[in-house]
Amino acid sequence: MANNSRAKTVETICPYCGCGCKLKYHVQRGKITKAEPIKDDPVSQGRPCIKGLTSFEPLTVERLKYPMIRRHKNSPLRKVSWKQAFKFIKEKTKNLKESDIFFTGSGEFTNEDNYVMQKFARVVFKTNNIDCCARLCHVSTGKAMHDAYGLGAMPSVMDDVLDADVILAVGTNPAYNYPVLFNRILEAKKRGAKLITIHAVPNATSKFSDIHLNVPYEALTAFIAGLLNAVSEECRSKVDGFKETKKSISYLTPNYVTKLARIDIKLFNQVVSHIVASKKFVALHGMGLTQHANGTENVAALLDLCIVKNGKTIPMRGKCNVQGASDMGCCPDWLPFGGSRSAAKEAWGIDLPAQEGKKITETLENAPVKAAYIMGMNPAQSLPNLNEVHVQLENMFIIYQHHHPSETAKFADVVLPGAMLPEKDGTTTNAERRVRRIRKAVSSPAGLQDWEIICGLAREFGYKKQFGYKTSKDVFAEITRAVPEYAGLEWNAVSTKDDCFAEKEIRFRKLVPIEKIIQVESPKTTDYPFTLTTTRLQYHFCTGEATRRSKTMMKMQSKPVCKINDVDAKKLGIKTGDLILIKSTAGEIEIEAETDATLPSGMLVAPYHFEGVLINKVIPSHRHLDERTKTPNYKAVKVNVEKVNKRQ
C-alpha cells in the first residue's frame, strides 16, 4: 500500500463475480477516485473487466448510513443508535423457538462476515436455519462434486482452460459473466482449441464457438446424458461406477436425444467425435445447467463426461465469495467442524444444533418462519414466486443488514447499515477456492464491518466471550480451526501470496448414475405457449443494488428489456420498444420488448437485475425446484405474452 497523508493506493479484490480479480484503488481524502488493473495478478492476468474497474462508483450513492427500526408494521423506519437497534431485536426475538427464525449469509460479503453470521445463528439461536445465495445458483454443483470427487468445490483452476484442446461450455456465458475466464478461452482458441457451446439460446460466448447447439432446457438433462452415453461407447473407463452409469443412460441414444432436443444428429455426432478425440478436455458450466429442475442430475452428467475423458471441470460461481459463504457454513446442511459436535462444544461451548435447517427457498415462501435476519441478500427480488414471498416477508419480523436499500429493505423492521467490500478487511474465496485478502480502502458510512455488527448484537444477547474478536485477523484464525477445508491457511500468507487455496484435493473419482430425468415444466399449452428464461446482462450484477448505482454501468444498460424472436413478435404485433405483458401461473409483469432474429421461436429472455421490473414474479416455484437441492428453475418457465399498449 502506497500512502501519503492525503492519497494512497490499496490492493484488494473486486466485489462482483466469482473470478475474484485483484484491483488497485486510488484513494484521496477518504474517497476512491479510480480503480486500476494489477498487472501480475494471476486471476485477472492484468485485464479485469469494466464492472471491476468501476466497482467503486456505488460506494457513495444512496447508502444506508445508520441503524433504523420500525416499531409497528405500518409506521416508518426511524433512525436509532446501534444500542437501541440491538435492544429492539432482542426484545422482538428472544422468545422465538429455534425453528422460528432464519438467517442468511452472503456471497458478496467476506468469509469473516459469513463465519460470524452462521456462528451467531448456531450459538445464539441454536438453529441450522441458515442459507445463502448459493441455494439460488450452484448448490447443485457442490452436491454433484461431492458425489463425484468427494470435494465440494472446483478441483481445477481457470488456467486449465489455456491447455485445453476441446472446451465444452454448457449453460454459461463467460463472455459477459466471467470475462477473465473468457479471455483464457479466446487464448486457448488461438492455440487451436475447439469451443463447443450448449445453451437454450445463442449468447455472446456462442458467437465465438466452433459448434453451438441450441438445446431447449426441457431436453438438457437427457441431451448431456446422451452425449455421455455416446462418448462412453468409444471411451471405456475403468473408473468406479462406469457399468452402473452406462446402464442408467443406455436408452439415451443419439437418435432419441437429438429428436428430443430438435438438434441435427450430424452436429451431435461431430460434437461426440471432438470429445472422443480430445486429449485435454475441459467442461465449463453455469446457471443454465444448475437453475433447473434437474440441476444436480445435469451437473452429475457433465462431471461423468469429464471423468470418462479424464478432463477438467470449471463450474463458475456467480458472486465473489459465494464459495466462501458456503464453506463458512452458511448452509443448513454444511456444518462447521466437519459436523463434529465435540469439537464445536470445545471451541464454542455449545452443542451444535442437531436438526437440519431450512433452505431459503422453503423458508421464505412455503414454510414461513416468524423472523428472518437477512444479511447481504435481496430475496424480495431474487427468489422465485415473488408475489407469495412478499406476503410472507410482510408477515415476518425482518432484520435487514446490507450496504444499500433494496426491494427487501421495504419489508424491514430493523435496518442495520453494512459495508461494501472496498470498506472491509478480511478474505474471500473465489470460484477456484483461491483465498484472497480483502483490504479496507475507505470506511463505510456507518463505520462498522458486517461481522462487527453481528458481534455487537451477540454481546447484547449475552455472548460476549464467543464473539470477542478484535480484528478480522482474529476471525480468520478461528476459521482455520473451525472449517477443516481452511486448516493450515495463514493470514500472512493469504495477505502476501496469490496462490493460497482452501482444500482442492480430489478424494476419489466416481461416475454417478443418472437415475432421474424428470419433466422440467408442464408441457406447452395454448395458455402458456412461450418459454421464459432469466439472464444476466453484461453490465449488471445479480439483483443490481450496486451496479444500478454505478453511473457507468447505467450508461451502458439503463433498463431491462425482454427479448422475443422477431417472427413471434410480428405475429403478436409487437415491435422493439413496445410494452408487453408476460403472464405465468405465478403472476404477471410488464416489460419493454426487443425483437431479436437470433432467438429461437417460442423463447423469451429477460434480466432480473432491475427492481422496477421484478421478473421473478412470473417464476413459479412449487414443483419447480431441483429435488435434491431445492434450487429454483429460473430457466424454463411457461408463459404467455401480449402487447399492452402502443409503442413507447
Ligand code: SF4
Ligand atoms: S466482475 Fe469478475 S471479471 Fe470483472 S473485474 Fe470483477 S472479478 Fe474480474
